[in-house]
Amino acid sequence: MGISSEELSAKLVESETGDSPIVTQTHCHSFFQSLIIQLHWILSLGLLLLIDAVLKKLFEAASIEFPSALFGMFCIFVVLVLLDFTVPSVSLALMNFFEPGLIFIHRWLPLFYVPYLVVLPLSVKDIPPSAAIKIAFIIVGGWLATLCVTAYTALAVRKVVKTELLDVEPVEKPPPFSSIEIWAWTVVFLISFVSSLFFPTALGTRARTCFPFLLASIVLGFMVGSKFPSNVKKIVHPILFCIVSAILTAFVFGYISKSGLDPVLGYYITKSSSNPGAGDILVGFLGSVILSFAFSMFTQRKLIKRHAAEIFISVTISTIFSLYSTALVGRLVALEPSLTVSILPRCITVALALSIVSFFEGANASITAAMVLVTGLVGASFVESTLDKLRFRDPIARGIAAASSAHGLGTAALSAKEPEALPFCAIAYALNGIFGSILCSIPAVRQSLLAIIG
Structure with a gap:
């Protein structure tokens, strides 16, 4: 029986490579499938970065001081909710499209908050040792107090409204590093x-x-x-x-x-777009991190709606407590007023904290950024063990308390091990900064804080 040219070619391939045509086709299919996955990941992450960059440019052009990423987060969340009501298939398609980028962000989330902590020695070198000790006391003690106040408030409100805690939608944990x-x-x-x-x-x-x-x-x-x-x-x-x-x-x-x-x-960290350092690149992801919270909130939207009372009341009380307790303790320990003002927004994310201290004269923005991040570092290191020791088992209380007391770093630390707390972390993280910014933009509130500081 004769052999066709196709069969002869197939045998030649098999003899040279050791693979049959079927195996070769499988390898090619796997390669193209892997290539498509990588392209999908690049596109989804790239689009989040692009949205963040465009919003920044628009806000800068309009001279709007409010953080553009937080605005973008709420816009994405609203769009997803509206699409879910009108054309659910489109909202699902959007969630699926951005999934690879969201997995990347979730996996590397803590790294994006590290840069300012690495250059901390440059930021605090001008603070006198006596003042540094007082600030450390306020930061650590204030973090613990804010954590407790927020968690207890969330639990107290839950007892009043008597909302039954339902199971949280499962969130897949990022794969371990190989x-x-x-x-x-x-x-x-x-x-x-x-x-x-x-x-x-x-x-x-x-x-x-x-x-x-x-x-x-x-x-x-x-x-x-x-x-x-x-x-x-x-x-x-x-x-x-x-x-x-x-x-x-x-x-x-x-x-x-x-x-x-x-x-x-x-x-x-060079803060130069033409000559960026490693830290500048990592910090550049912070906007996309905030945008990604919109998708987590949408995934858990029913849960957030169900527990709106706990979330909004506890975040409001937490923000007020954090600002006024910092001002009061700063005066009690005789910390220099300009330093007390600089650390007022210690529990609010850096982007919003810097805009808050701009309302006050004499504040040092470098110290603000450094101390906000130290607060986050304290929270990231101890939030899980502290909540465990205080026997706060409720994911709502744990999520809100972690984000309200230690903003992004607390969120990153807790959500990395407890994905079910991430929706509450995300909304508390955003609302805490927004409410703090609104409060400090009111002249009467600023004057009352300054009066306490002395």
């Missing part, structure tokens, strides 16, 4: 670190040349820290390991290159 990922970033770190020592301007500027190993130090710190046992992570949060890893890397590089620590930390 050994291949860790080794890949280790190679990037070593090659970039060594080459930057010998060729400090190989990529045009020192910041760009140091970019790969500074970014890798953060990523590796997070990956390694996330692999710690659960009981260790309750004490040493991966975010803290990230910060130590980045600062230690900067110190070693500064020592070997004889440039010193401060210049290397300066390469980490």
Whole structure:
């Protein structure tokens, strides 16, 4: 029997590669399927970043001080809700389209809050030691007090309204980091670190040349820290390991290159769009992080509607308590008024905290950003264990308390282990900042805070 040309070609392929035509086709199919998945991920994440960038430009052009990302978050949430009422299939399609980007953001969420903490040594160097001790007392004590007040308020309101707690929609946890990922970033770190020592301007500027190993130090710190046992992570949060890893890397590089620590930390965050550092890139994701909360809120919309009383009342009381207790304690410990004003919005996310202190004369925006992030770091490190010790089991109380006392970092820390708390974290995180901004924009409220501060 004769052999056709197609059969002969197939046998030649099989003899040379060891694969049958079916296996070869399977490999090709898997490759294209993987390529499509990667393109989907890039498109979904890229669109979130684009929406954030466009909103920033529009708000800057209109001279609107309100954070554009929070506005975008509520717009996306409203659009999804309206589509769900009119054409549910479209809202579902949008959720499916953005899913890869949302998974990426959720997986790397803590990293986007780390940059300002890495350069913390540059921000607090001008604060006197006595004042630093007082501020530390206010930050730690204030965080714990705000956490308790918020959680107890949420539980008290729940007892009044007697709303039954329903099961939260399950949220898939991000996959763990593989050994291949860790080794890949280790190679990037070593090659970039060594080459930057010998060729400090190989990529045009020192910041760009140091970019790969500074970014890798953060990523590796997070990956390694996330692999710690659960009981260790309750004490040493991966975010803290990230910060130590980045600062230690900067110190070693500064020592070997004889440039010193401060210049290397300066390469980490340059605040220059034409010469960005590793920290600038990570911070650039913060807007998309806030936008992503809209999808989490939409997923749990029925739950949020059902528990609106607990959410809005506890967030309102939490915000008022945080602002006025900070002002009062600042006066009691005789902290300099300008420093007390600077740390007033300690429990509000950085973007909104900076706009709040702009209402007050004499405030130091650098100290504000630093102390807000220290508050977040305290919350990220201790929020889960503290809530456990205080026996707050309710996911509503846990989510609202974590976000209201430690904003984004508290949200990232708790939601990474308890996805069911994320919807309550997200709405509390946003409402806390919005309500704080509205309050401080009222002259009578500002005057009352200043009167307490003295």
